[in-house]
Amino acid sequence: MEHPQRRRRATVHDVAVEAGVSRGTVSRLLNGQRYVSDEARQAIEAAIVKVGFVPNRAARSLVMRRSQAIGLIVHEPHSLFVEDPNIGSILLGANETLSEADYQMATLIADSARDIARLGNYLSGGLIDGVIIVSAREGDAITRAVTRLDIPAAYVGHPRDIGDAAYVAIDNRSAAAAITTRLRETGRSRIGMIAAALDRDSGADRLAGFTDALGETFDPSLVESVPLYSYGDGQAGMRALLARHPDIDGVFASSDAVAAGAMDILQAAGRRIPADVGVVGFDDSSWAMRCDPPLSTVRQPAGDLGRAAAAAVLRQVEGAPAPGGGTVLDCPVVWRSSA
């Protein structure tokens, strides 16, 4: 506190002097190599504590061309980042795997054009060895930057324009088909869908699964497209559907939040769930159990998604021969009482 300037941090040099050895020897010990005598080791360890040495990772990264850090980019619209529990689970899962491998995960938010520009710079700056990209959209500026810079990467989700980059995804299409089929089997004949985020692979695939399941009976006017996987958009979508088809008797909402919004509108309009209308969602997030009646939905293994994506970048960073390709995780249907 006597010096306004932050005190200079100890370097390997200081440790070496204190221990009476050379910098090389200190460095060897730090990197766990053989060929350090017990005597030297003890002197160095004591010196490290004495001078309060902490290695400078910027210097280390510079020479090793490796930072032992992985970036995780979340490119979400505002509202979703705040509300979507899947994101939190993905982060935690990825962090778990990275942490075990002794990598530091740094989550980077892409929330504005400025963020995106700065990120391009940051990613190729040598501060990060690879990157996990959550919820990229097609034509995404981040995807372009990562591809151009040739940074080891793994995507959570599977936008069509990532070439042969590694990705981890769920099979949105067949999961959507499965739950739609299940809904249909409860005897519904006028099933609608609130289709959110059609600009994302997940959104588009869920719609595709829905039409798969309905086959011949599919009626495009029973699909309402909304921008986000949000509660508010679920309400809006349901209002539109109800106006067009007052006799609707089943709804597949493309996320639990959307389903929650839809259920509230339906109930406000006097429809009983599941007696009059069966509703199903997607995610098995905390929304599902908050619905009344509890929501039938598809369980998304978000933690596993994060873990697998982390393992995929790590493989590349550690020098895997092939880029990786994709991994597709299973999503069981969780049937409750909303349909």
Next chain:
Amino acid sequence: MEHPQRRRRATVHDVAVEAGVSRGTVSRLLNGQRYVSDEARQAIEAAIVKVGFVPNRAARSLVMRRSQAIGLIVHEPHSLFVEDPNIGSILLGANETLSEADYQMATLIADSARDIARLGNYLSGGLIDGVIIVSAREGDAITRAVTRLDIPAAYVGHPRDIGDAAYVAIDNRSAAAAITTRLRETGRSRIGMIAAALDRDSGADRLAGFTDALGETFDPSLVESVPLYSYGDGQAGMRALLARHPDIDGVFASSDAVAAGAMDILQAAGRRIPADVGVVGFDDSSWAMRCDPPLSTVRQPAGDLGRAAAAAVLRQVEGAPAPGGGTVLDCPVVWRSSA
């Protein structure tokens, strides 16, 4: 450990050669200094594009002793990280301010002992200029590391053991007192509290505000302590309270999620809300509007918290003389119909 033959990135040297100038000149242009001729500037700019140059931030950090990056540490139990919308809003707010100042924000998750150990190392490694700490607890290992390493820091929340470090907090105590008073004014006489997270300053302060408001009439047996600000703990807390005091007519839950859990238990037990029991929460998160009836609660300005904390670290990083002290933000009561 072999690394893949990723192609060598262009350096200032390559740019200099291509443009027919010296490295110094390139560097000057990059750092926006005067004294670069128009001619040189154009040659360099062309060369940068041609060779595909992106500055190496590790090298730059090393010499400048600055990385233009700020870490944001989230030290939350698993479930909360996934469910608490405040965290997302804080992140977004902080990122906004940091981004405007052209700093990269990197969110670091402290989820295991291993994470915490690695973080200490990472923070002092020169890859980060300062740190924002969200939801530190007292006696926190992260707090100790940050203090010991003397890293510019700002806390969101106000644990008692951060010395004179900068912090941004809300006045949990008076906000809790305000909403409790409001609840009491609806004519309730047996008001209980589900007090979550008493190991945190926020949790302890909300309880203190509750007792402030009740004064003489405070009855300790009407307080049920639960570990987390979660829906599940809200249910558990309410069950306990109901068992002890079947005649309870008001509940202050220390978060909206807790309130939601409590309401569901109350309604399952046949109590009408607000007729039989008035329930109020804290946060004004998305839970509040999902409750039926909509929850009366306290609005927490999470985005502002993030913005203010970011501004506080920035001030220190840019060399403010005094450490900063605290900022306390206001939390208006949002009255709806659950009480």
Next chain:
DNA sequence: GTGAAAGCGCTAACAC
């Protein structure tokens, strides 16, 4: 086993 020396890619003094 250990020290000396050569950089990693960049910026900042200081000549010219």
Next chain:
DNA sequence: GTGTTAGCGCTTTCAC
């Protein structure tokens, strides 16, 4: 205005 020269703190041959 621009080139030259030192390093920033670290790892890593390569002699000894």
